Amino acid sequence: MDLKGKNALITGAGKGIGRALALALAKEGVRVGLVSRSVADLEQLASTISTQFQTKTSYAPADVSKRDEALAAYNHIKQDLGPLDILINNAGIASFGTVTQMPPEEWDRIIQVNLYGTYHMTYVALPDMIDRNSGSILNIASTAGERGFATGSAYCASKFAVLGFTESVLQEVRKNNIRVTALTPSTVNTELAANAGLKIGEEHRMLQPEDVAELALATLQLPERVFVKTAGIWTTNPQ
Numbered sequence: 001m002d003l004k005g006k007n008a009l010i011t012g013a014g015k016g017i018g019r020a021l022a023l024a025l026a027k028e029g030v031r032v033g034l035v036s037r038s039v040a041d042l043e044q045l046a047s048t049i050s051t052q053f054q055t056k057t058s059y060a061p062a063d064v065s066k067r068d069e070a071l072a073a074y075n076h077i078k079q080d081l082g083p084l085d086i087l088i089n090n091a092g093i094a095s096f097g098t099v100t101q102m103p104p105e106e107w108d109r110i111i112q113v114n115l116y117g118t119y120h121m122t123y124v125a126l127p128d129m130i131d132r133n134s135g136s137i138l139n140i141a142s143t144a145g146e147r148g149f150a151t152g153s154a155y156c157a158s159k160f161a162v163l164g165f166t167e168s169v170l171q172e173v174r175k176n177n178i179r180v181t182a183l184t185p186s187t188v189n190t191e192l193a194a195n196a197g198l199k200i201g202e203e204h205r206m207l208q209p210e211d212v213a214e215l216a217l218a219t220l221q222l223p224e225r226v227f228v229k230t231a232g233i234w235t236t237n238p239q
């Protein structure tokens with residue numbers, strides 16, 4: 001499927017995987033709507049895209065864990081670009097600690113951003129996709145959504161939930177020709193991974209945000225009659 005001229009909204013677009021997704025889609029001629037909390041990141045990315053690619057951008061600072069902010073960002077981007085063809089729920093945070101060590105507020109926050117952020121944006125975007133009888137939703141989950149590990153209770157619970165949410169929504173809306181996909185990367189070389197203390201090793205041997213974006217693009221470019229349900233992407237030979 002040719003993505004040129006399609007409209008996409010990407011959450012967590014300011015950095016890391018979201019930024020790489022925005023650049024990869026813009027390169028294909030997709031009109032990209034950018035959402036994250038830091039307006040400086042969004043401005044910088046929108047300006048880079050306008051300089052490098054012949055496509056339209058829109059951006060809206062928002063905390064996707066808050067439903068009213070998610071709705072306002074969605075409406076702003078829809079007004080600028082037109083109805084959405086692609087929603088990428090990528091915004092996420094991570095920190096690790098045992099159940100008893102991690103402050104409950106931090107545990108709550110991880111669930112609110114990773115799970116509720118995905119839910120809120122899907123909730124606001126789906127009705128228009130159903131009305132138009134088409135659309136693609138891509139949720140960025142994680143290998144942490146497939147297996148638990150010590151200190152990962154909040155992050156793993158959020159990502160297991162994103163996978164359950166993805167599968168339920170896809171069963172609801174595939175009859176509306178809407179494709180719903182979850183990607184499950186292992187550790188990616190981003191600020192999130194570095195700040196959470198995950199092992200990066202030599203950069204050139206490590207999964208990069210651009211690699212995840214390439215997989216996302218490939219799934220979106222499949223013919224509309226098919227979709228990838230879940231796809232993992234791993235570093236070949238981690239250190």
Ligand SMILES: NC(=O)c1ccc[n+]([C@@H]2O[C@H](COP(=O)([O-])OP(=O)(O)OC[C@H]3O[C@@H](n4cnc5c(N)ncnc54)[C@H](OP(=O)(O)O)[C@@H]3O)[C@@H](O)[C@H]2O)c1
Nearest residue numbers: 012014015016017036037038063064091092187188190192
């Ligand atoms: N890096 C990894 O190893 C890895 C592996 C598997 C899956 N993932 C998943 O991939 C996604 C992207 O992660 P990343 O590694 O690219 O992280 P990153 O480099 O830290 O970027 C995260 C982006 O999300 C935004 N964001 C955070 N909280 C937000 C909120 N409440 N509302 C709106 N935007 C928010 C951040 O901007 P602001 O702070 O300005 O809002 C930033 O632009 C996450 O869902 C993560 O769980 C990451």
